[in-house]
Amino acid sequence: xxxxxxxxxxxxxxxxxxxxxxxxxxxxxxxxxxxxxxxxxxxxxxxxxxxxxxxxxxxxxxxxxxxxxxxxxxxxxxxxxxxxxxxxxxxxxxxxxxxxxxxxxxxxxxxxxxxxxxxxxxxxxxxxxxxxxxxxxxxxxxxxxxxxxxxxxxxxxxxxxxxxxxxxxxxxxxxxxxxxxxxxxxxxxxxxxxxxxxxxxxxxxxxxxxxxxxxxxxxxxxxxxxxxxxxxxxxxxxxxxxxxxxxxxxxxxxxxxxxxxxxxxxxxxxxxxxxxxxxxxxxxxxxxxxxxxxxxxxxxxxxxxxxxxxxxxxxxxxxxxxxxxxxxxxxxxxxxxxxxxxxxx
Amino acid sequence: xxxxxxxxxxxxxxxxxxxxxxxxxxxxxxxxxxxxxxxxxxxxxxxxxxxxxxxxxxxxxxxxxxxxxxxxxxxxxxxxxxxxxxxxxxxxxxxxxxxxxxxxxxxxxxxxxxxxxxxxxxxxxxxxxxxxxxxxxxxxxxxxxxxxxxxxxxxxxxxxxxxxxxxxxxxxxxxxxxxxxxxxxxxxxxxxxxxxxxxxxxxxxxxxxxxxxxxxxxxxxxxxxxxxxxxxxxxxxxxxxxxxxxxxxxxxxxxxxxxxxxxxxxxxxxxxxxxxxxxxxxxxxxxxxxxxxxxxxxxxxxxxxxxxxxxxxxxxxxxxxxxxxxxxxxxxxxxxxxxxxxxxx
Numbered sequence: 219x220x221x222x223x224x225x226x227x228x229x230x231x232x233x234x235x236x237x238x239x240x241x242x243x244x245x246x247x248x249x250x251x252x253x254x255x256x257x258x259x260x261x262x263x264x265x266x267x268x269x270x271x272x273x274x275x276x277x278x279x280x281x282x283x284x285x286x287x288x289x290x291x292x293x294x295x296x297x298x299x300x301x302x303x304x305x306x307x308x309x310x311x312x313x314x315x316x317x318x319x320x321x322x323x324x325x326x327x328x329x330x331x332x333x334x335x336x337x338x339x340x341x342x343x344x345x346x347x348x349x350x351x352x353x354x355x356x357x358x359x360x361x362x363x364x365x366x367x368x369x370x371x372x373x374x375x376x377x378x379x380x381x382x383x384x385x386x387x388x389x390x391x392x393x394x395x396x397x398x399x400x401x402x403x404x405x406x407x408x409x410x411x412x413x414x415x416x417x418x419x420x421x422x423x424x425x426x427x428x429x430x431x432x433x434x435x436x437x438x439x440x441x442x443x444x445x446x447x448x449x450x451x452x453x454x455x456x457x458x459x460x461x462x463x464x465x466x467x468x469x470x471x472x473x474x475x476x477x478x479x480x481x482x483x484x485x486x487x488x489x490x491x492x493x494x495x496x497x498x499x500x501x502x503x504x505x506x507x508x509x510x511x512x513x514x515x516x517x518x519x520x521x522x523x524x525x526x527x528x529x530x531x532x533x534x535x536x537x538x539x540x541x542x543x544x545x546x547x548x549x550x551x552x553x554x555x556x557x558x559x560x561x562x563x
Numbered sequence: 564x565x566x567x568x569x570x571x572x573x574x575x576x577x578x579x580x581x582x583x584x585x586x587x588x589x590x591x592x593x594x595x596x597x598x599x600x601x602x603x604x605x606x607x608x609x610x611x612x613x614x615x616x617x618x619x620x621x622x623x624x625x626x627x628x629x630x631x632x633x634x635x636x637x638x639x640x641x642x643x644x645x646x647x648x649x650x651x652x653x654x655x656x657x658x659x660x661x662x663x664x665x666x667x668x669x670x671x672x673x674x675x676x677x678x679x680x681x682x683x684x685x686x687x688x689x690x691x692x693x694x695x696x697x698x699x700x701x702x703x704x705x706x707x708x709x710x711x712x713x714x715x716x717x718x719x720x721x722x723x724x725x726x727x728x729x730x731x732x733x734x735x736x737x738x739x740x741x742x743x744x745x746x747x748x749x750x751x752x753x754x755x756x757x758x759x760x761x762x763x764x765x766x767x768x769x770x771x772x773x774x775x776x777x778x779x780x781x782x783x784x785x786x787x788x789x790x791x792x793x794x795x796x797x798x799x800x801x802x803x804x805x806x807x808x809x810x811x812x813x814x815x816x817x818x819x820x821x822x823x824x825x826x827x828x829x830x831x832x833x834x835x836x837x838x839x840x841x842x843x844x845x846x847x848x849x850x851x852x853x854x855x856x857x858x859x860x861x862x863x864x865x866x867x868x869x870x871x872x873x874x875x876x877x878x879x880x881x882x883x884x885x886x887x888x889x890x891x892x893x894x895x896x897x898x899x900x901x902x903x904x905x906x907x908x
Contacts, residue, residue, distance in 0.1 A: 225788035231788070240891045402571065402574060442568055540738055543580065
């Protein structure tokens, strides 16, 4: 069972893989492994993955057989395991709990080589609807505080399999970055009775210099204090806190915007490795229950997607300090991306 | 002039290089550049660097000529610039200040190929004494809140020049990671009147399973909630908050310990790329002065060095979430390193 351990200095939880611990020799091999020839995510290899959790199958085919369009399976090497109790305990000055959670893989397409940017808008919308389904389902498990949806594209960005896929990790704690965002939004709302993100969006639309696109109800822009070159934030212009509550139409429009945005990045930066992370409100049902009452939903939060192209290696002391140096002003990055023509498909 | 920009969502400052902004095409070249044949840090090339800020010269040679043992120069491409006022201002919802600071390079040796792990203990102690000199000198500038001392070793860890060197960056803000540590230490002290780090050190020495070495007054160990495989913390066993106040003898003993520790990592992990960061108390003189009085020094802090071997690429969603998955239990990492025999030199 993996462990969740708390660092009392940094006030940060870390997942420690206690069972299949990697030895020094595991790190000596060249990281740039060649792609394996066999792909467990390709259509026809369904029996090589853990059993199907969810799938879109328009042809009435049976689970764990070919015929799917988007397929969700448990991660074969999960960071957290689904069975068990948290068993929270103190160990002297430290805190620990069992690494209970869920770790799923959304296989975005039966095709091995069609990345998100090259999917049709219709298929992209289906993928996003699967995110929503799994998010809502995992949030029903009251052990979990947060459901992370994220994608690693390319070896440098951490993708160990090249077949297009997204991951979901349900965690028994709210990740620190999300917790800070929730706090900021709550503090702002407490003083002003306005959403922090809405205020930022209004200022960005007004100034325009960091806007890449504004259409279909979504703003795509480079954050004012971007940490990384060509970092992007995709956010609904109207206030909305919860990705899990989006309508089909919301997701259809998101698909148009994400397709164009990913195509822009692909063209501008020659198909760069990237990560994206969906930031949505936490699983407050669980938090409310533990406190003995149903807590107010985080209406003051504003869901968004963060896209980080992995262009720089300057992450050395950043990890140690939380301090970033960005060599590309976000205004320049936005202008480059804005000027790229993308076909409406 | 670079800008410091504040992210109101993440409450984080970022340095934006506004002048020599990198365009998309700058990222298209292969990052794995071959090493250049000319090295500006080698002895004899002193005129190719900015003027010398400090040097150890035992032979009375003149500044900016050969004959030095350790040499400090300004960074030719500084992240922050030394001249100017901070000019703090609000820009609607955002906050901004000029990128004023210092960015220096400690050239650790005239020799191009002798890394820190292979220096003599005597020379290592000289390098650490130069860190101390520059730290104390930069802390006299009341615009600066913090002086970062860090090393990037190897291309993957962010070193753009292979000649052994360390960097110092003096910043007008305290980096977030340090600020969190200061807060944790202060909170612990406020309740218990004990140092948080001292309590951790005592528990670690008592348990032993994460101790790599304990000698010369320093504990070397893997943190309980290590984020990365073989992450290490080097800390004085006796309470001490300020690297700038260490005696020559303290640094001589640190040199013995660091040499052994870096040799252990080099042997266990085949000369891995790594970052190290010195965590020391902030420049409280500046903070006190701005508040109109001299603030109590951060006696409740405990200085230490963080060493992060760069072994994993799993930094994808970590950047977006602040959540880490560590595939090597720190107890295993400590045992591997402890069992390596290192010659006492």
